[in-house]
Amino acid sequence: MSFEWIQIPYALLTLLIVFVYGVFMTTIIRKMGARAGGRYGIRLYQTFVDLAKNYALRSHISHGIMFYLGPVFRLTGGVGLILFVPTIYGSVMHQNFAFAGDLVLALYFVFFGTLGMALGAGESGHPYSAVGITRGLSQMTAAELPFVLAVFAVSLQYQTLSITEIVAAQQGGFLSWTLFTNPIAVVAAMIGFLGTMMRSPFDVFLAPQEIPIGPPTEFHSAYLALMQTNRILFPIAKIVIYMNLFFGGATNWPVFFLKVFLIYLVSALVGVVFPRFRVEQSIRFFLIWGLPLGILSILIV
């Protein structure tokens, strides 16, 4: 696989499309949650406005370099993930920087942002941040386990570490999707997915009612905006991986939009109607339900 300079603007274009889509999807998911509660919800452009406002704000409060870098790392995680994952299968423009071992890199990026965030939030010195990070990291680790196991199962199944190849293997009708060829791995992965989407019942590290806001407690103004941007991009990026690994990827934008939306919806559907677990309860959940399924899926393969 050769590197072409043209891939850079192509990748940026992908990024832009994903970002705009992410903004709207965030909005739509929020509106759906509002509808479930009997409200109209926010206006369609509201998320843009919030972002623009926060980016425009500057702060005089400093907690040190790492504090500032935290959101940057966090965003890097999100952007990086997008950039190294093929977004549209078979499209030269939106192939991004996919390469043979990109699956491993992707797994790394999934965790990278969280770590960066941990460092930054830790620097703020706020006890809520500390509590949130402790909880977040332990829960994230537990949630990653079934996901990683499922990924192993998939890569074993397709005998490759290239996402593109995994997607290629799933082409030819939806019955060839991993969803149907290895359902247990998908269930395990989806359990992990719920755990990383920062929604109930696995959002105890943010838990406004318990430890207000958790890690981002001290973040505000443009830093908050960076994190908001990431919160828009990152789920999409993650979902792209899921889509590619388990749901046959996407060969054009409409399919992409639809699949991403549906996968996103899973987390919203669950999140709105359940309260959150305590941190040890959620870890136990992942260990009891996610881990065995992940191991099982590998064993089956």
Next chain:
Amino acid sequence: MRDVLSPFTAWKHLFREPVTVLDPLNDRPGADRYRGFHQNDLEKCIGCGTCEVICQNAAIDMVPVSDPEDGDSGLRPMIDYGRCCWCALCVDVCMTGSLTMSNDYVWADANPDVFRFTPGVDPKPWNEEEKGYQRPGARVLASTERVHMGERTAKDRIDNFEEIVAGYTREEAMIEADRCVECGLCVATCPAHMDIPDYIKAIREQDYDKGLQLLYQTNPFSEVCGRVCTHNCETACAARHDGDPIAIRWLKRHITDEVPYERYVDLIGKPEAATGRKVAIVGSGPAGLTTAYDLARMGHKVVVYEARKSPGGMPRYGIPEYRLPYDMLDRDIDVIRAMGVEIVCNTRIGEDITMETLRADNDAVVLSIGLHLGRSTRIPGAESPDVDTAVPLLRKITDGEEVPVPEKLVVIGGGNVAMDIARSMARLQQVKHGKVGVTVTALESFDHFLADADEVRESREEGIEIFDARGPQEIVTFKSGKRKGRVKGLRTWLCDSIFDDQGRFNPHYDESDELVHPADMVIEAIGQAADVSILGKDLTEALEWTRGRIRVDVDGQTSEPWLWSAGDCVNGPDVVHAVADGHRVAQSINAMLAAKEEAAT
């Protein structure tokens, strides 16, 4: 498993119409009873300030909006919405029902000062709003009904001159005094500016000593006024707009009833040290004696000259005893005497002593001779011997002189004097003939009647017939026979208007509606005149006159620098007005004397 799936039923709300309001600023009017921003009907509001008093958070200020007049202070409530808690007690307590609340509650503005405004005065979009909080039903935070005053029944009172009104008991007075909201609108209307809210408060606190002191600060005729005052105050009472006015007159009487008479003088206090100045007063009616009382308290030597047997003037000789027992009047007069005032009775100016003498012997002279001459209608037949005027008749009754008591008589007039003579004669008739035969014909219709409503009601109870809107045309006399020249009756026409377009007195009659009221006697009670013959020719010429009355300035001083005049003879018949006059004149004389003193030293 059920517990895992059941929560997903929440999503059925996804495709339902949301329940929130998209545009809460415009789409959501307040409920019909909503307590929103205040409205005030400026026409109805009297500026009594009760809303300000009840506001628990001091959100209301009374600010001047128009000129004060009787029963309206001209103030209107201004509300500070930074403090208003929307409890609507101000609406509930509003004495006139003018203050209400609209159901408008949405109003945003960056300037906090606009949230302080005078409802009804400042234009607001909700000023015309019909909906909102209005006090339901009657005013409930203060009683609207006057405590019933006990009085003797018509049957008990018709054959004697004993006092009719019983007076309040302490309990009744407490309840009645409790109704007062202490707005003080009545004070301005009372000619003597008595401290009405304060003495009513003294009743509530059962501090009758203080109440009496307050009374005598402004009115030495409290016993009299507590019974027969024209009580203009009650027409200015805030309570009258939504219920009965406070029975201010009866409460005043209640204080005098409750304090033992022996303590009066002690409570009122001693006069100031003697100044050596002398003032003579002609006439011992309320005006003269009030002047005397004030001047005596200021330390001046005062002598009052009275032509009749007893002092008291009109209250004694004009008001029948069933309304004002004479010993009550005597009590007031004795208090005045106790202040050092000397009253010389049976002394007629012009005969026993002349004005010139008075002028020479005194620093000032006050003329308060009242209106003791009856006026005549001068209609045909008025010269008959069976025709008399009310005032001399009343005087004769007071003095116990013989008066003719026919079985049937007619009184011409619709004022209180007409009622007084009619009722007095009715009592005499009852004693002599065992039945009442009195007819009253008044020019005014009942809608514009001059006499008090109570008087009219009581008269009727006593069997007196009252015809309204009747213009007397002729006193019909026997043209021949044994009773030639004696009265047969009174012929009247219906009066359809009293004043012409310019507002001048010019009654218009409907000649087709004629009545003849049979009577053996006719009493004219259409007005009184002052007996100015006592002044003597020189003085009469020297004085300035206006419409038959001596012209006085605002302080009661005549065009002669040594002579003041007060009371009915300058201001028309009214006890409390006379008292007020007396105060004014006393002040003026005192100022003059003080100036004199200063000039002398």
Next chain:
Amino acid sequence: MRALYDRLKDRFQLGELTRQRPDLGFVTVGRDHLRALLVELKDVEGFTHLVLFTAVDWLEDGQFQLTYLLNNRATAQDLGVRLMIPREGASMDTIHDLWPTAETYQRELYEMFGIDFPGSPRVDEDFILEGWTDLPPNRRDFDTKEYSEATFAERAGRESHDPRDHMKQKLYPDGE
């Protein structure tokens, strides 16, 4: 209620029983007998529920009235036990060992009335008024209006008129 009173009257030298309602009475007790009375009421007579515990300031008499209102759940009756203590250096025995929740009441009374309860947990800890240095505010001699006037500014431009004075000024400015 009357029977209860008769049972306890002599033992604890109770004052007159005020029967406010059939199910609510008030009785005065001396300081020496208070604790024994409360224990008796709680453990023997079934008045297990401490409804409230508060003070009334009788400034004119120089006394605080402490009111312990007890409720007997079984008979649905309330008995208010009144105790008068001198205002000067007011202090009273703690009852937090009988009802742990009394700790809160006693903290409040300490702060709001300045009544000390030696031995009561955290009785001198700030309850509501952090950093308060003035008189205990629920005492009658603490004037809230005076305090607020001294502490806060009035809204500028406010002026009111008394109808009576206003009319006097306008209609007869020279008096009578």
Next chain:
Amino acid sequence: MFKIEPDRSQYPAHNPDGSCDIDLSSGKYVKIWHGPNHPGITGNMSLELTICGDEVVEGRTRVGYLHRGFEKLMERRTFIQVFPIVCRVCVPEPDLNEYCYAAAIEELAGIEVPDYANWMRTLILEMGRFNSYMMYLGGQSGSLGMGVIGQWTTYVRDLMLDRFEELTGARVYHMFILPGGVRDVLPDGFAARMEETLKTAERYLDDVDKVMFQNAVFNKRTRGVGYIDPALFDSYGVTGPTARAGGATTDVRRDAPYLKYDELDFEPVTGTDSDIWARADVRRRDTRLSIDLIRQILVKMQKPGEYFAKIPNVLHWKIPYGETYIRGESSRGEYGYYLVTDGTGYPRRINVRGPSYTHAMALLERLIVNTNISDVGALMVSLHTYPPEIER
């Protein structure tokens, strides 16, 4: 499986008076403020928590963020002027304040309230209780991160506020129960609109049952958490639904019926487990009871009649010496007004007995020890406390 018991061996020992000596510099403990600016706190109060890991070692309730000195303010106001203030002691259920105050005044002044006004008061109290429970249900689920319940109950509460608005002229502070009676009669067609509201409420409550009470995660978080030993009830002045969730049958409406409760047909709702779930469950069923009572009241209320007794002129209303205590059952427990008068036009002392006073202070401070900080919010909401009752 995987039951993780915290290691409590290193916690400091408690002193006899309940306090414990914590050496913050040891680094074992962190002190955090839970509130006052905190979505998990009901109103303006805060919890000062000392935590070791995820567990609370010591908790202290801190109040004073909204102290307005109501009791003192009332002493400066005439009896009628107190009336607009009392409701402000409790935002979500202000009506009980109005009732207790009015009833205390009426008792000491010897005023007989018309029958119709008593029915009206009963109606308003039940409407207020319903509203308060609606707020609670949303708060309890919200404290565990489930916002959708709060949105529904807020809507239902809003509908009830609409009924309040058309009846009383105000939504939050109704100021409708004046000493002497009530302000007005029912508006035309009120019963029909109320029935509609109640039907909607029942529909939403069915949803709440399904989504909140038949919810695996909610059960997991609340069952067995926040247990209050029924033996402690009297020591800590525990009343109302909190006590009933532990099997006690204390309900002022039944024990000492006031207003028209003795003419209504109902049984106090009780639970058994005395944990957060039981308390939520008792309140959920009590809400249904309120709905039932409102229906009964509207049927039993006679045609509009006298609604206000004759009272003296309020501007100088004096009440002779006396003291009394009026209690009512609020949505949180026993609520009461202790009123002392001295013959003047002003109250000598008014003391408000709010259930939160006992629940949120001594009791909460005791319960909170050794709980996970994730449960602190849920625990404190489950006591259903409103801070203004603590600092009147």
